[in-house]
Amino acid sequence: MSIRSDSAPPASVDGATLMSVRDLSVVYRVGNRLVRALSNVSFDVMPGRALALIGESGSGKSTLGSALTRLLPRTAEITSGSITFNGKEGRVQLLDLSSEELRRFRWRDCAVVSQMAMNAFNPVMTIQDHFEDTAAAHGLRDKAKIHDKAYELMETVHLDAKRVLPSYPHQLSGGMRQRVLIALSLLLSPELVILDEPTTALDALSQRAIIKLLRRLRQQLGLTMIFISHDLSLAAELADDVATMYAGQIVEYTDVFSLFDKPKHPYSVGLIGAIPDLSADGASLVSIPGSPPDLVSLPSGCRFHPRCPLSDDKCERELPLLVETEPGQKVACFHWKDAQTLKGSDAFEGRNS
Amino acid sequence: MSPLVEFRSVERTYPSRQGPLHVIRDVSFTIERGGILAVVGESGCGKTTTGKIAAGLVDPSRGTVLFDGENISGFKGPELSRFRRRVQLIHQDPYSSLNPVRTVYQTLAAPLKRFRLVKNRTELLHKVRELLLTVDLTPPDDYLYKYPHQLSGGQRQRVAVARALTVNPDFIIADESVSMVDVSIRSSLLNMLLRLNQELGVAFLFITHDLSVARYFSWRGKTAVMYLGRIVEYGPTPEVTRLSAHPYSRALVASLPVSDPRVARLRAQDDEVGSPDVPSIQNIPPGCAFHPRCPLYMAGSCDRDVPELMGMRESESLHQVACPVVLTR
Structure with a gap:
């Protein structure tokens, strides 16, 4: 496999970032096949901001989320790159940490709220037990203090502590489970919280409640957050910055307002047009032809080119790099200046792959 | 002419240790051809x-379902077989609804052979190709011999x-049929289904x-x-979604x-609901089931009387809502 090293080296990390990812690549070995889940991904997370990693299935967003806390399964291998965390405790290189150091890092510095709210719990432990267990794993054994903290966190996430703490997850x-997980993630006051599909499995009104809660937590606690989601509208609600992912790469990285006002990658244009919303009275939705590529046999050149109405010979041959177009805005497309011409529901039509 | 599908006060209960579970109650609607x-x-x-009741897979505990003016629970033998051909169900999960050891060709050929819809092999292959074209799997020959995992x-x-189209149905029930696919694919699936409705005249639930x-x-x-x-609001889609009246729809x-x-950030925070969680179906609140979450809740009536679907007074169309508080405003 070829590893390009065109991204900035880790040494150039600016002191202001909380987390810096440089040139990160992850592969899964399945039999004798190589699944290239993540290819040369670089980005920064600024303290106090919320970054959304948006992508469809197979875009590498969940692999990236797991890689950030080194929670990848055994079949995965990090083949290049670095992850630097620059928190209260000083600067750490995540890929150099021992498993004991990692264990301490997780939850204390960076907590993860995982996707399946049910699977994240031990079904035979009460919620109170979960708080004690998590605290004990990090050396805190003062039960009265933990109990008070759990009470306080339950109030923060608008749950009735008296009722919820003695309950089992299935009750x-x-x-409610999602809110308990969020409360639990805050137990050790982490600087960064990573939320994997925080609203996906929930009913419409519960989704709204979680979005409101997360927005409030950001205001109250100044938390830095990373959301991983397939849902661009979650980014519109909650994120400051959005990284759009496609086939294992970041294809656009920008602040949320610029993304929705003037998306620069044809894929982002298509995704935004595919959201049915209130203003789209019976109007046609954009549909992007074809489907995301197989990560075992990726297309040549730009990975989006078989589905892209703007693609030409160059796109077939060369992989566009993520380049800065304006301060804070990056896009990986040779034709980003023409992306605006794709607005309208029929722009993607007449192309089949 | 009678509507294609009509539900008349359909109810379905399931027994449980806590007493009967009322899964649906007093559901009435019509779907035209x-x-x-x-x-x-x-x-x-x-x-x-x-x-499932519309597909004839579950019988109503009470009430009737009419298909083309006939009660579907009376269908037997050839009538039932004809009904099954006219009504098709598309499930949510295409990972489990397709037989993993059958190729696309086998999956599509089976019903065509079973219902003798083609005369010979050449016609069969031709029909399968045509179906793949209809659902935008082009060129069809790329897909004929693929297995679902591919x-x-x-x-x-x-x-x-x-597969649902093999038997030329008049009516398709699509249960969360696009909720498991990615956004960029979802709209093309929706547009394809809409085309079936507009070009082939297939009715949809x-x-x-x-x-x-x-x-x-x-x-x-x-x-x-x-x-x-229960149905809490019913009517032409533009009215139900643009002029929503029931506090739950709102x-x-x-x-x-x-x-x-x-x-998204400036959105009005009105229509706030009391609790974001739906109560358990084992413990449906008395009166209007929405009352514990409702911003318009009025003690003494909402928690006692089950509201009926009634026409919105000023509206001449068929827009109905089950909320006396909204209707008397």
Whole structure:
């Protein structure tokens, strides 16, 4: 496999970032096949901001989320790159940490709220037990203090502590479990919280409640957050910055307002047009032809070119790099200046792959 | 002429240790020939049971379901077989609804052979190719001999739609048929299904938890909003979604995603619901089931009387809502 090293080296990390990812590549070995889940991904997370990693299935967003806390399964291998965390405790290189150091890093510095709210719990432990267990794993054994903290966190996420703390996970609704997980992630006051599909499995009104809660938590606690989602509208609600992912790469990285006002990657244009919303009275939705590529046999050149109405010979041959077009805005497309011409529901039509 | 499908006060209960579970109650609606009805609701609202009853897979405990003016629970033998051919169900999960050891060709050929819809092998192959073209799997020869595991989720769902079309149905029940596929694929699936409606005149019962998808799909048809087993609002989609009257529908509309971060952040915080969680179906609140979450709750009536669906007074169309508080305002 070829590893390009065109991205900035880790040494150029600016002191202001909380987390810096440079040139990160992850592969899964399945039999004798190589699944290239993540290819040369670089980005920064600024303290106090919320970054959304948006992509469809197979875009590499969940692999990236797991890689950030080194929670990848055994079949995965990090083949290049670095992850630097620059928190209260000083600067650490995540890929150099021992498993004991990693264990301490997780939850204390960076907590993860995983996707399946039910699977994240031990079904035979009460919620109170979960708080004690998590605290004990990080050396905190003062039960009265933990109990007080759990009470306080339950209030923060608008749950009735008296009722919820003695309950077992199955006694709670999906929305309540998600709020408990968020409370639990805050137990050790982490600087960064990573939320994997925080609203996906929930009913419409519970989704709204979680979005409101997360927005409030950001205001109150100044938390830095990374959301991983397939849902661009979650980014519109919650994110400051958005990284759009496609086939294992970041194809556009920009602040959320610029993304929705003037998306620069044809894929982002298509995704935004595919959201049915209130203003689209019976109007046609954009549909992007074809489907995301197989990560075992990726297309040549730009990975989006078989589905892209702007693609030409160059796109077939060369892989566009993520380049800065304006301060804070990056796009990986040779034709980004023409991306605006793709607005309208029929722009993607007449192309089949 | 009678409507294609008509539900008349349909009810379905299941026995349980805590007593009978009322999964759906007093559900009435009609779907015209070539019409579209979207049924929207959160988990436990009874939308899937409604679909199964419409497909004749579950019998109503009370009430009647008419198909082409005839009671479907009376169908036997050849009548039932004919009904089964005219009504098709597309499931949510194309990963489990396709037989993993059958190629696309085998999957599509089976019903064609079973119902003797083709005369010979040449015609069979021709028909299968034609079906693949209809669902935008082009060129069809690329897909004929593929197994489900070789297809993406969106492609599998297209095969499931093609299979439903083998028997030239008049009526398709699509139960969360697009909720498992990615956004970029979802709109092309929706557009393909809409084309079947417009070009082939197939009527749809479109079941979804997502009001924005329902609204898009049934813009020219009707929408029924369900909550804990009952329809709380029913009528032409533009009215139900743009002039929503029931506090629950209004909350659903307010929870719709907007693809503009400025609007998303400034969005009015009205229509706030008391609790974000749907009560358990084992313990449906008395009176109006929505009353514990309702911003318009009036003690003494909402928690006592079950509201009936009634026409919105000023509206001349068939827009109905089950909320006396809204209706008397």
